[in-house]
Ligand SMILES: [Cu+2]
């Protein structure tokens with residue numbers, strides 16, 4: 001930057017490039033803008049998590065005070081959920097790939113796409129301002145009446161930030177739905193779409209239908225907080241449980257916003273590295289939609305001990321099992337896809353195998369939690385923390401990294417160091433288990449979540465978890481190094497189709513031209529025609545071939 | 546158990562397939578072309594549904610058991626009030642304590658939980674019970690200690706600042722020892738029924754609810770468990786929740802024949818009674834159940 005800024009023409013060029021990026025309507029460049037933004041948020045959220053794990057290594061208030069700890073876990077949740085997990089796969093990979101996968105020149109509404117990024121950045125900025133000026137201490141769940149009338153922290157600012165992130169989500173969801181309906185290449189029928197596109201379609205529907213409820217709920221909290229009109233606080237005639245119903249009506253489907261796109265990545269990668277068609281294409285597609293629909297009907301499983309009625313708890317428990325069935329179907333189909341394959345363990349595939357394993361652990365512990373009598377004990381303990389981190393970090397982040405490695409050559413035209421890549425995948429997986437297995441046990445032993453201090457008897461497992469977290473942190477550095485390194489120096493060019501993958505995105509150059517395809521592609525067959533796909537090209541660091 | 550096996554099964558299958566079908570140049574250059582199998586899909590869908598159904602039934606049965614105190618058991622009532630950041634207890638026998646809760650072994654202990662500010666959650670890991678304490682509402686929870694000893698409890702719902710220090714101990718003691726302990730009342734502590742009777746007198750409930758005189762309000766003896774019919778024709782069997790509603794929101798359901806201009810002539814006591822007074826009052830009304838001379 002300094003070197004370019006030295007000469008007037010260099011400075012001119014720099015500002016010109018910056019302006020071009022900030023006003024771009026190219027979905028590929030917007031995806032890169034998103035990539036940079038959410039990486040920043042991931043780093044912030046990760047640093048906060050590190051401080052939390054250091055604090056938790058001792059039973060007292062060792063490093064930070066309880067007040068500070070409460071702010072840390074609240075911000076960790078807010079940032080990771082709304083500024084990383086929800087946007088990550090859709091706004092980066094989805095944004096980049098959906099037009100390419102369906103043979104379109106761009107998304108249906110390029111300006112809306114750029115606007116969504118600006119709104120997102122504005123929301124993030126508000127949240128960061130709230131963070132540096134004192135933070136918020138309500139947890140990411142903002143339970144009332146604590147958030148609306150008791151908390152002295154920056155509830156208003158943070159809630160506005162999240163509200164904007166929600167608006168951005170709605171923009172993205174709308175854009176994807178219209179694009180997938182209207183811009184498919186000739187011959188690309190619904191059941192020929194890559195499953196990645198299916199999962200983004202389902203995700204977009206959830207975003208568009210559920211996010212407005214979040215927005216409305218947050219506004220109600222603001223109204224009670226700022227104006228004192230009783231909505232949730234019984235002291236003003238409100239109902240504290242009403243908030244929980246609204247909040248989880250959004251936040252349970254939001255879980256599927258985080259995981260469904262990841263499942264799309266998994267389906268793409270597992271076929272490519274098994275050299276097989278996906279097993280049960282239609283079942284996976286329908287299971288995806290089923291998850292999206294049933295996901296709206298299970299919010300009350302977060303409220304079994306909240307005081308909701310017995311009957312409501314029964315019904316929500318049944319429905320939660322129903323949503324687990326299509327998830328299980330997906331896992332079985334992925335396993336069956338491995339059967340009879342020619343499996344290569346490149347970095348994306350390692351991440352995907354990690355995903356399947358951890359998603360199973362997360363899903364199965366979810367079933368444990370949906371079991372009424374058991375949830376009474378485990379609700380709001382470390383078991384829940386470990387459960388959803390297994391789905392979110394073990395599942396969603398693994399899938400995101402798988403996708404990032406898989407399409408990196410397409411996005412940059414360069415190959416990364418395969419050996420470093422694999423090392424990263426293994427470290428992330430091992431680090432994850434070391435961090436969260438102890439937390440499952442802690443929860444079973446009865447340690448409530450969100451505590452800055454805890455009893456001596458939980459000490460050993462807490463130390464183990466913190467030690468595991470350091471491995472996990474290291475694990476995240478490795479892929480960062482591997483990917484960034486490929487951008488500098490003499491990296492190996494990727495060519496159009498380094499993995500020998502099917503799918504329209506691999507038929508254009510890497511990186512693709514601004515208009516994506518020089519001629520309109522036409523689709524003549526089903527997705528994942530691996531029996532007739534070109535052979536993969538081994539990378540220099542890779543050992544196969 | 547079942548779920549543990551299922552997880553192991555997935556890991557094992559995955560491991561086996563990855564090893565068995567690893568890429569070997571010359572042996573399997575590309576994957577076999579297996580299109581999928583509707584029979585398999587339907588099979589595993591049904592199998593998972595059945596297994597999940599079984600787990601649900603077990604869980605629901607255990608949960609149902611927790612909904613009502615087992616019939617015919619002696620019940621020890623305790624009022625639990627959560628407050629940033631402490632737990633306050635008031636025993637049926639009148640004693641009050643903070644952060645420590647004495648209970649008798651071998652008797653059902655029923656907690657009535659409420660909160661003075663935000664939502665808290667009373668959690669006793671050893672007894673596998675947890676229930677949120679909400680402001681403006683009462684929830685209940687019961688357990689039975691079977692062995693004397695101390696059992697930690699905690700607040701499970703994040704409630705701000707010192708949430709992690711909102712912990713304490715349950716001291717389970719033999720029933721006789723507990724009864725003796727209950728007798729050691731501090732000055733100012735009195736058995737709940739007596740305290741409730743005082744609240745009843747203090748707030749002039751008797752002016753209307755005079756026991757044997759009929760009118761201007763229904764008699765209150767033996768109310769719990771009796772069938773009530775309302776102005777709008779609806780009916781229910783009176784329970785504790787109904788008593789509470791009658792006191793806090795008299796016009797929500799008006800006993801047939803007592804409405805004046807469509808409303809209950811009884812004033813609402815919401816905001817007039819403290820949490821403790823309400824608990825004492827309801828406790829007292831419940832003890833009226835065997836009173837003789839119940840009129841209709
Ligand atoms: Cu949920």
Ligand SMILES: [Cu+2]
Nearest residue numbers: 700702704708
């Ligand atoms: Cu608490």
